[in-house]
Amino acid sequence: MSAPTLAVLALTVHQRSRELEVQFQQGDQPPEAPYRIPFELLRVRSPSAEVQGHGPGQETVQTGKADVGISAIQPVGNYGIKPLFTDGHDSGIYTWPYLYDLATRQGTHWQAYDALLAREGLQRDGRSAQP
Numbered sequence: 001m002s003a004p005t006l007a008v009l010a011l012t013v014h015q016r017s018r019e020l021e022v023q024f025q026q027g028d029q030p031p032e033a034p035y036r037i038p039f040e041l042l043r044v045r046s047p048s049a050e051v052q053g054h055g056p057g058q059e060t061v062q063t064g065k066a067d068v069g070i071s072a073i074q075p076v077g078n079y080g081i082k083p084l085f086t087d088g089h090d091s092g093i094y095t096w097p098y099l100y101d102l103a104t105r106q107g108t109h110w111q112a113y114d115a116l117l118a119r120e121g122l123q124r125d126g127r128s129a130q131p
Contacts, residue, residue, distance in 0.1 A: 006096045013070055035103035040065045043085055045109050046092035063126035
């Protein structure tokens with residue numbers, strides 16, 4: 001038995017609130033309510049090798065991204081998108097499953113980001129966490 005097909009029904013970039021609104025549908029289930037993902041979360045959890053590294057524990061800490069915007073979104077086949085961020089980052093391909101994971105598990109992703117910052121002794125704005 002195969003997993004249900006995940007489809008994106010709608011994507012809306014909300015520049016003022018800095019959020020990506022995305023609506024998913026899984027298989028023949030009714031469409032889910034739209035999710036709103038902050039641009040900052042999309043940027044700091046980019047699936048690119050530039051951010052994630054090439055293995056566990058090799059992430060590059062991203063800071064100072066609270067005001068990042070999205071200038072464009074490019075489709076990538078039928079399986080994802082590539083956001084172009086206003087800070088110049090444009091190498092992350094967000095597959096539908098990864099985007100769904102970010103949308104539905106935002107709290108977990110923020111916790112992982114906060115843990116990475118703490119491990120590096122940094123705050124979200126890039127300043128040292130030490131006084």
